Amino acid sequence: MKAVVVYEHGGIEKLIYDEIPDPEVRANDVLVQVKACAMNHLDVWVRKGLPHLKIKYPHVLGSDISGIVAKVGKDVRGIEIGTHVLVSPGLTCGRCVYCLSGRDNLCREYAILGENTPGGCSEYFSVPKENILPMPKNVSFEEGASIPLVFLTAWHMLVTRAEIKPGEVVLVQAAGSGVGSAAIQIAKLFGATVITTAGTDEKVEKAKSLLGADYGINYKTQDFLSELRKITQKRGVDIIIDHTGEVNWEKNILSLTMGGRMVVCGSTSGYEGKTDIRQVFFRRLSILGSTMGSKSDLFEVIKHVESRRLKPVVYKILPMSQAQEGHRLMENRDVFGKIVLVPS
Numbered sequence: 364m365k366a367v368v369v370y371e372h373g374g375i376e377k378l379i380y381d382e383i384p385d386p387e388v389r390a391n392d393v394l395v396q397v398k399a400c401a402m403n404h405l406d407v408w409v410r411k412g413l414p415h416l417k418i419k420y421p422h423v424l425g426s427d428i429s430g431i432v433a434k435v436g437k438d439v440r441g442i443e444i445g446t447h448v449l450v451s452p453g454l455t456c457g458r459c460v461y462c463l464s465g466r467d468n469l470c471r472e473y474a475i476l477g478e479n480t481p482g483g484c485s486e487y488f489s490v491p492k493e494n495i496l497p498m499p500k501n502v503s504f505e506e507g508a509s510i511p512l513v514f515l516t517a518w519h520m521l522v523t524r525a526e527i528k529p530g531e532v533v534l535v536q537a538a539g540s541g542v543g544s545a546a547i548q549i550a551k552l553f554g555a556t557v558i559t560t561a562g563t564d565e566k567v568e569k570a571k572s573l574l575g576a577d578y579g580i581n582y583k584t585q586d587f588l589s590e591l592r593k594i595t596q597k598r599g600v601d602i603i604i605d606h607t608g609e610v611n612w613e614k615n616i617l618s619l620t621m622g623g624r625m626v627v628c629g630s631t632s633g634y635e636g637k638t639d640i641r642q643v644f645f646r647r648l649s650i651l652g653s654t655m656g657s658k659s660d661l662f663e664v665i666k667h668v669e670s671r672r673l674k675p676v677v678y679k680i681l682p683m684s685q686a687q688e689g690h691r692l693m694e695n696r697d698v699f700g701k702i703v704l705v706p707s
């Protein structure tokens with residue numbers, strides 16, 4: 364079968380759409396004929412290489428998969444061939460205290476498809492049956508593939524970690540990113556007032572008109588902290604959703620109101636944020652880390668997608684043979700929402 368693979372780490376030229384052996388279908392596995400695979404910033408990190416990453420080559424990229432069940436392993440019951448499905452992007456052991464208490468994202472064996480293990484940017488993908496989710500009825504395969512990783516991440520950050528409440532004020536950094544576009548919608552779903560940032564006026568406008576953000580700040584032409592203070596009349600925000608890391612860290616802390624919570628799921632600009640510790644204890648702030656979410660979070664997300672309260676944001680659909688172009692767009696931040704690859 365054809366797949367987007369890397370044989371070694373480096374620039375976008377290291378991405379190759381190549382012929383590799385068909386996946387093995389073990390007794391507990393479901394074989395999915397892949398119809399769409401959405402890209403994440405994680406794919407860029409994996410392509411470039413991460414210090415902790417130990418993988419076998421050729422390594423297939425891709426964490427977000429939608430498709431049709433093509434075959435099931437001999438121990439799989441209740442999943443019919445031909446069913447339209449999404450794939451949950453986290454693999455876990457299924458037997459530890461975390462897995463069995465619904466906090467499977469804390470499992471010591473937690474692995475993300477396409478990062479620690481082979482991904483699904485390929486014609487076929489084999490995955491344990493526990494990772495098979497129903498496809499929301501009213502979305503295309505491309506929209507479906509745009510849901511799992513970013514909505515799971517944003518849901519877990521806002522609902523589980525920050526415990527968002529109606530009426531709170533939420534700052535979502537980087538509206539054009541996948542997590543940003545999901546977080547704005549989830550915060551609105553919970554009745555929050557949303558302030559967001561983006562690097563162009565066009566993205567600011569889309570965040571408001573497409574996603575429902577109440578206020579947008581162009582961080583290239585405006586200082587987000589002073590704008591945010593104007594908007595909130597110096598009060599600050601209750602919750603910050605951030606994956607930008609170093610570049611906004613100090614100002615993020617100053618943006619929080621008393622008792623505010625900042626949830627961080629990445630550090631795309633660098634990982635050495637400076638913290639004035641006095642701000643943290645005087646103002647009773649919480650800094651919360653978050654990575655992915657539990658499998659059950661996605662059932663909640665799918666419910667809201669089906670009732671159209673949340674919508675996947677597809678920016679561009681490309682054939683898998685043009686994966687290099689997809690990575691180029693992501694690295695240049697020329698996106699608003701998801702880039703989706705389809706078998707070509």
Ligand SMILES: [Zn+2]
Binds near residue numbers: 472
């Ligand atoms: Zn476990």
